[in-house]
Amino acid sequence: MRRIAVGERPDWRERARASGFTFHTIGGAPYWDESHAYAFTLEEIERDIEGPSAELHALCLAFVARAVEDERILASLAIPEAAWDVVRDSWRRGDPSLYGRLDLAYGGDGTGPAKLLEYNADTPTALYETAVFQWLWFENLLKAGRLPTGSDQFNTVHERLIAQFREIVGDGALALTAYADATEDRGTVAYLEDCARQAGLSTRFLDLSDIGLSADGGFVDRLGAPIATLFKLYPWEWAFRDSFGAALAGTRTRFLEPPWKAILSNKGLLAHLFALEPGHPNLLPAYFESDPRKARLGTSFVKKPLFSREGANVLMVRDGAVLAQDHGPYGAEGYVRQALAVLPEFDGRHALVGSWIVGAESVGICLREEAGPITTDAALFVPHVIEPG
Incomplete structure (x- = not known):
């Protein structure tokens, strides 16, 4: 694994616009960065990322099977008691999952195994730029001779999403929802809607404010039409506590991601x-912050809220001194304390590997990089390539 300078394509912004990548710059700050890329060997991908990612996901599924039968586990995760049956029933029904992203600390061959930092299993973004735009970047540079012949990319995300949509939506119709004015969220949902259509489904987008309840407690759109299957880019911990949360127990609506993903x-x-x-x-x-065994981690650790996203409210401590800290709205729900694994540094930038799971398969990666050791919503997306053997 190494960071290589490749240089921007002079027309990449026009290409982004043409392909629908409208959020390559967010709030005036760059998000996509193709001035360089991360290069891997095939062995690094297959041995150190793809195989372990599939194994970690399988371990997670085994844990869900245990968790739904143990109220102590559900309580430890700050899932409201009123939602326990919602979570249990979705697992016992076999409600399918669409996708998720494992975030890994990994520095390449010789640096030790990839380490799981967290599982973005419910509402991960960075999907379109992984599945489509970094692939278009790769094809364009390969065709132009700017990458060596025989180069590749670990990326079957797009094909697997379409195949997964064909398998999981029974009646052929899918509604999708997010905050329509959140640029990145809307772009992610628009891409998923396109994948669903390619899978042969009929789709409709609903702003979150367009969803309501019928007289019998069913989820409906503004015209009163029932919603049979809903993809929601909206966290379960919010849904369980908002005004519609009580309706989840009796609804006929099925969700992507399903409640057990909480x-x-x-x-x-x-x-x-x-x-x-x-x-x-x-x-x-x-360890949970309330567990006395956290002392085993000594004076180097990372403290994370149970519900944190984009690095918010994360505290990193090394040898008793604060290494990095981010602020935000989380923490009242409780914390875990994890052993410190500082992201590898390349040319002064810290790189995080995001490993995508679609269905139950490991299907591709994305790279996010940041000047500091905490990956926040300001992190840059950088493409990757597998070098020829």
């Missing part, structure tokens, strides 16, 4: 997985 999109997962598999090479020691 178990995995929670930093408490890290402590539970480590307790189950303390010797797993891809897991970092982790």
Whole structure:
């Protein structure tokens, strides 16, 4: 794994506009950066990322099966008691999952196994830029001779999403929702809607404010039409507590992601997985903040809220001194403490590997980089390539 200078294409913004990548710049700040790329060997991808990602996801599914039968686990994850049956029933019905992203600390061959930092299992973004725009970047540079012949990219995200949509939506119709005025969220949902259409589904987008309840408690749109299947870019921990949360128990609507994903999109997962598999090479020691065993981590650790996103409210401590800290609205729900694994540094930038799971398969990666060790919503998206053997 190395960071290589490749140089921007002079017309990449026009190409982005033409392909629908409208959020390559967010709030006037760059988000997509193709001045350089991360290069991997095939062995690094297959041995250190793809294989472990599939194994970690399988371990997560085994944990869900345990969690839905144990109220102590559900309570430890700050899932409201009123939602326990909603979560349980969705798992027992076999409600399918669409996708998720494992965030890994990995620095390449010789640096040790990839370590799981968290699982964005419910509302991950960075999807379109992974599945489409970095692939178009790769094809364009390969065709122009700017990448060596035989180069590749670990990226079957697009094809697998379409295949997964064909498998999981029974009546052929799908509604999708997000905050329409949130540029990145709207772009992610628009891409998923396109994938669903390519899978043969009929789709409609609804702003979150367009969703209501019928007299019998069913979820409907503004015209009163029932919603049979809904993809929501809206976290379950919010949904459980908002005004419609009580209707989830009796609704006929099925959701992507399903309610059981609330178990995995929670930093408490890290402590539970480590307790189950303390010797797993891809897991970092982790404990709930209320657990006295957290002292085993000593004076170097990361403190994370159960519901945090984009690095918010994360505290990193090394040798008793604050290494980095981000602020935000989370923390009242509780924290976990995880062993410190500082992201590898390349040319003064810290790189995070996002490993995509579609269905139950490991299907591709994305790279986010930041000047500091905490990956926030200001992190840059950088494409990757597999070098020829």
